[in-house]
Amino acid sequence: MSLNSNIPSGPMATKWSKHKQDSKLINPKNKRKFTVLVVGSGLAGSSAAATLSELGYKVKCFCFQDSARRAHSIAAQGGINAAKNYQNDGDSVHRLFYDTVKGGDFRAREANVHRLAEVSVNIIDQCVAQGVPFAREYGGMLANRSFGGAQVSRTFYARGQTGQQLLLGAYSALNKEIASGGVKMYPRTEMLDLVTVDGHAKGIVTRDLVTGKIESHAGDAVLLCTGGYGNVFYLSTNAMGCNVTATWRAHRKGAFFANPCYTQIHPTCIPVSGEYQSKLTLMSESLRNDGRVWVPKKKEDSGKTPDQIPEADRDYVLERKYPSFGNLAPRDISSRAAKEACDEGRGVGPGGRGVYLDFAEAIGQFGAKTIAERYGNLFDMYERITGESAFKRPMRIYPAVHYTMGQTKRFLSIKGKRSVDSFHRELGLLIWDKCGMARTKEGLTEALNRIPALREEFWQNVNVPGSSDFTNPELEKAGRVADFMEFAELLCLDARHREESCGGHFRSEHQYPDGEAKRDDENFSYAAAWEYTGNLSQPTLNKEPLTFDEVHLAVRSYK
DSSP states (O other): OOOOOOOOOSOTTTHHHHHHHHSOOOOHHHHTTOEEEEEOOSHHHHHHHHHHHHHTOEEEEEOSSSSGGGSGGGGOOSOEEOOOOTTOSSOOHHHHHHHHHHHTTTOSOHHHHHHHHHHHHHHHHHHHHTTOOOOBOTTSSBOOBOOTTOSSOOEEOSTTOHHHHHHHHHHHHHHHHHHHTSEEEEOSEEEEEEEEETTEEEEEEEEETTTOOEEEEEOSEEEEOOOOOGGGGSSSSSOTTOOSHHHHHHHHTTOOEEOTTOOOEEEEEOOOOOTTOOOOOBOOGGGGGTOEEEEESSGGGTTSOGGGSOGGGEEOHHHHHOTTTGGGOOHHHHHHHHHHHHHTTOOOSGGGOOEEEEOHHHHHHHOHHHHHHHHHHHHHHHHHHHSOOTTTSOEEEEEEEOOOOOOHHHHHHHOOSBOHHHHHHHHHHHHHHHHSSSBOHHHHHHHHHHHHHHHHHHHHHBOOOSOSSSOOHHHHHHHHHHHHHHHHHHHHHHHHHOOSOBTTBOBTTSBOTTSOBOOOHHHHOEEEEEEOOOTTSOOEEEEEEOOOSSSOOOOOOOO
């Protein structure tokens, strides 16, 4: 199979609008003849299902939660970007396009990124029409704030609850279509496999998570809107239910898996506090608008409280290393800066796995009331979890994994001695250690040697209690961890093959003297997608050269 992006021809600024004009239309009466299966009901799934139903198609929507409102989209905090230029600070579709290509370290297709920038302005209008209560200025206009990787204010937000409010808007649109009969909802239902006909996805196999019943559903098209796979690391900002199952089953049926090694690490999460944890808590990136990241300059000060460390002995690491962007440097850069400081022994808090995010200067300048209006719910959440008030002392944060961006009878018959969680934890810690923020060829090779042995032990020694005839969370987890066991190998294989550092993929062997990521444009400037060739076979790598006509390749710098 060949890798083909099918990007339309023509000038960048008009190719997508021309493509829409040239596309054939479907008669409204004929639309009712087609059925679309939508797997997932978060922001992507709910929006897609509602929109397709409004257009006249028959839609079946599946989610493993009991309600679409429980999708992990609800956890997004900081905001959503769009090139509206409401702040009159020089923003435009082209500038959002450029910032995104640069932020991705020149490893994305130009045309696809331009399309994203184009539709961003309309997405905000759609959300407002659905009732999303974005923050507004005094005069009634929608407010904006800054985010990492940009020098303009283009982020629309609803305090620190943007994902929740966006999901409620999409959920209301979905419910309207459910009530009208255009969408049939299947809650507490998990996709087990994909059905293909002549290489096209035409159906899915599902399991009712309450009764255990196995069913198949046919359709004319299948949309997978199932979220990311960050839980392969065990500890991540994702909800416990987030998994790679639907994606991996589609991959095994012929879908290419693109660049699994690109893992986005979020720089502002509450540090891990013990081995009992199964999830990490995200603190919105918007906090870096007013919070200043720092660590002690001297190792011996890392055990002191922040008030015991004078200003002269503080290292505002992002402001020092990236003066143009400061604390709003992109996520991968900010995350690595925090990790480097901790690796040097200058980390703070338990285990030295944390840096400070300090709001003292902003509180002194704007007042505690204003800061509370901007981030109040985030400050409350931080205090409930840590027992510390960010109004009185700096937050402690550390990077964590964020985005990435069946057969049930066998599980129940193994009757081994180890729990599903114990295998998941061991796998996650291995992947975080060898394929996390910093990777090496030696470490990745070690992981690729250890994963098959762990996977074999899993299939021989896992213990899944209960039965498949009723709700069984352990059985659900077993299936997802089994897929993680296979996916983790592809993740490490992709990371080892890419002998460069770029964006969310940092190989310690490939960096400039100042520690910045070093790309290899001559050998790795291509979109990469892996093709499944069987359990015992090496996957096939398909490549599509990346060309840049609007943005010229350059060393990514935020200094």
